[in-house]
Amino acid sequence: MSNRPAAVAALLTGLVLVQAGLSQGTAKNSPAAKNSLGSPAAVQPSPLLSAQPLPTLPDPYNLGLSTTSQKLQRLQQQLSGQKQLSADQKKQLESLRQNIASLSAQQKDVLGQIDRLENQIAGLQNQKLKLEQTIRAAIADLAQTKTQVSRTSEQVARLQADVRQLLELLYRERSGQYLRLINQANSLSDLVIRARYANMSGQHNVAVIEELRSQRLSLQAQQAEQAAQTAQLQDLRAQQLAQLTKLRDARSQQQALVARLQQTQAGKQALALQTQAQQALTAQSINSLVGNIVSERSRIEQDRRRRIEAERVRRAEELRRIREAQERARQEAARLAAIREAQRQEALRQAALQRAQAQAAAQASAAAEQRASQQRAAANAQEQASLRTRASQIQAQQQQASIELAPLPPASGPLGFPLPGGVVVANFSVSVPWTVISAPEGSQAVAAQGGNVLAVTNYASLGWVVLIEHSASLATAYIGLDAPSVDVGARVVRGQALGTIGGSPVFGAGRMAFQVNRIAADNSRQAVPPTF
Structure with missing residues (x-):
């Protein structure tokens, strides 16, 4: 050297x-x-x-x-x-x-x-990579929309049970309950109090119906969004198929031209x-x-951190909404319990006043109320379980975001061999500042050390190139890949697969090039021989 x-x-x-x-x-x-x-x-x-x-x-x-x-x-x-x-x-x-x-x-x-x-x-290779990333994002959005539709459907089912019970009570009792409540007043102040609570009960019933209407509209909007996302995903897959067809045709034309040249010595x-x-x-x-x-x-690092921070804020906001929904569900459960207790007391009082017949009617009503309450409690429990599951998922995603936001540890020790089972066929030299490694076709290149993926790019002569930053002063390049398996901004660990080799017409099938770069504080770079 x-x-x-x-x-x-x-x-x-x-x-x-x-x-x-x-x-x-x-x-x-x-x-x-x-x-x-x-x-x-x-x-x-x-x-x-x-x-x-x-x-x-x-x-x-x-x-x-x-x-x-x-x-x-x-x-x-x-x-x-x-x-x-x-x-x-x-x-x-x-x-x-x-x-x-x-x-x-x-x-x-x-x-x-x-x-x-x-x-x-x-x-076409670069367009194919961007299209695959768009498809993955569309699939993630569709999954999130499906989760929202499921959660809203559970809320609509619970509200429908409440409204059904309310309608049954109104049909069975009609206006007699309100008149009986007013007639039992002992004084003017008692009458005002009874009328006030009767109006509050009616306002609550109206609020339940309005909430059901709002949730059904939200469910319809989410279902429409889900249908639109499904159609978009199908369109993206059709575009992907067209890109693959164009890529296959271009490769066929290239192979035909190469075969045409190889027929003559010139x-x-x-x-x-x-x-x-x-x-x-x-x-x-x-x-x-x-x-x-x-x-x-x-x-690139600033953009990656900005995207991760925005995702963290979005997930924190969603977690806050889930906790608020859990609190509302808890309050609703307490309200239902209070209503059940009040209904039980009312049934006992009616049983004492109306004797045997009134007691039988009250028991039948209590049984119906109990069944309806059990149904609402089951729907409420299912909704709470769904909210807890989503909260656990968001907390796990928050932990993953914290890991990705953590700074890279200082690099130590020699780099690992980037192609398991491979052999070096061309060493690092003055005129060729990289190492060419050969292995059986289909072999996977792996990360020589943990770090962040800075770039994943395709070039006509080089094939796919993956650049990984291991620390502020060390980066490695993996050149000649055929199919990368990592994306820009991903955090990789030592030995993680990066993609199959053999994608460069310069290096040939079953080969890749590996380059180690030492980076100075002013961003100047020097290619150095690997230590394996």
């Missing part, structure tokens, strides 16, 4: 070189193409080579790096090696440019079509030149990708 600069050259042109550098097959002989392949500005020495020496600091991540007091001497020795490396890369890119310029117009046209199809496939040479050019630009693409994401990690 004596020829490697202390910091990789300031983030180069970005992944747009991979996406657009080879996509214009007929424009590869233009002056712009010559400058992009042969210009000495393609590789620049790092500005850190002229920096003042820093005080000696320990290596907190055990990455095998020298202390800062030793860097100055080493960087001075590497300056000449970096200049030689820049010259070699310039010659290599100039040779590739001349070879591409010698291709026939037909070969250039086919290569251009292949590049356009690669860009189209990458765009076509094979054209494909070989294209592959060499992609490999020459891959290092610049990966450095630009990782560097851009690292420079944006503060904004």
